[in-house]
């Protein structure tokens with residue numbers, strides 16, 4: 001990592017450990033930013049208001065929205081909450097909704113992974129389906145039950161990449177093997193999102209923001225986990241890092 005490495009904002013989850021509320025992000029995303037994107041990750045606590053987010057976005061060169069076991073509160077896409085939608089993290093919902101919309105307005109490069117991909121769809125007006133493994137014809141996209149993280153994050157199904165799309169410029173037109181740790185998925189695709197990849201059962205696995213000013217990609221899988229060893233995962237993080245550096249250089253030249 002060089003001294004001119006781009007700063008990349010990572011919105012925090014809120015969790016309670018040892019009687020304290022923590023604002024935290026998993027180290028796999030932070031390591032992939034540092035090692036494959038060549039960036040410096042900065043965790044943004046889910047405490048900041050919209051004005052403070054502008055202060056953050058004035059300084060950062062990219063935004064990475066992580067996965068999480070919690071789900072977007074369904075009231076954000078017009079659905080009444082049930083036990084099947086839990087667990088929730090409303091503070092994260094507020095943070096990521098504002099951060100995603102503001103990053104897109106500014107043209108700040110955005111990489112949104114798993115819950116982040118779902119949050120991107122909801123922030124732009126789309127909706128989510130829950131417990132998709134119970135739907136006729138759908139695969140079971142949930143994590144395998146295994147004590148080892150390498151087994152839970154193992155690559156286990158292909159996605160077909162939209163030929164000529166933005167993801168294809170990064171990973172190529174051929175199928176890509178991905179991991180899968182989710183029980184929700186995009187239901188109604190937000191206006192303004194383009195599908196970039198699908199699973200064999202039709203699940204939307206990747207999207208881009210059609211009129212984005214720069215890099216703006218959502219992925220239902222977890223390239224961060226294998227960014228050190230899987231060529232497609234690494235290419236996604238390298239491309240994101242290059243977009244962040246280009247954004248920083250354009251802003252500095254203004």
Ligand SMILES: N[C@@H](CCC(=O)NCCCC(=O)O)C(=O)O
Pocket residue numbers: 066067068069070071072113114115116118143181182183184185
């Ligand atoms: N909660 C959503 C989002 C899934 C997600 O981001 N998973 C990452 C968690 C990884 C883990 O289980 O360790 C859904 O379930 O669809």
